[in-house]
Amino acid sequence: MKDIVAIYPGSFDPVTNGHLDLIHRGAKLFDRLIVAIARNLDKGEPLFDLDERKEMLQAMIGDLDNVTVDIFEGLLVTYCIQQNANAVLRGIRAVSDYEFELQMALMNRKMEPRVETVFMMPAEKYSYLSSRIVREIAKLGGPLTGLVPEMVEQRVRQKVAQKQSVLVGTHPK
Ligand code: PNS
DSSP: OOOOEEEEEEOOTTOOHHHHHHHHHHHHHSSEEEEEEESOOOSSSOSSOHHHHHHHHHHHSTTOTTEEEEEEOSOHHHHHHHTTOOEEEEEOOSHHHHHHHHHHHHHHHHHOTTOEEEEEOOOGGGTTOOHHHHHHHHHTTOOOBTTBOHHHHHHHHHHHHHHHHHHHHHSOO
């Protein structure tokens, strides 16, 4: 039998219940799953730094003994080869995700044909959920119940309050 190691890459800023749903599905399918937080994202200033994201993910996957969390830099396919991984796991929530995911999967395959991308669907109730929406709702003081675990909700609220107070402090009246 083959030992299938999959990488689940992303920015996880912060981890959502949709991510956790996918991690649980992936943990059942693959022998080993590495949740890999990308360092070099061209996405503007993140809410959480990489170590904070890693710590929250680790706290959330404690019960899964074939799942680990890591931080990677550079090309995903290079990291896959370094980790002896044969698959990349990505979630597809809606048709709108498909075009970008297809482009990424095919480009990754062109660069590294030994690595296959596997798409999985999270539960329907998470199909509208993203880290970006969680950050936006939090900044505007809306409810996060059911979108992220309780511990992550507390961390998000603390972080948003901290960033907003820094902003207020540096802005002239
Ligand atoms: O959670 P995200 O932001 O959708 O994750 C995107 C991610 C991290 C998977 C993607 O940006 C990525 O793979 N970055 C690593 C750099 C890389 O390999 N880029 C070429 C992709 S074809």
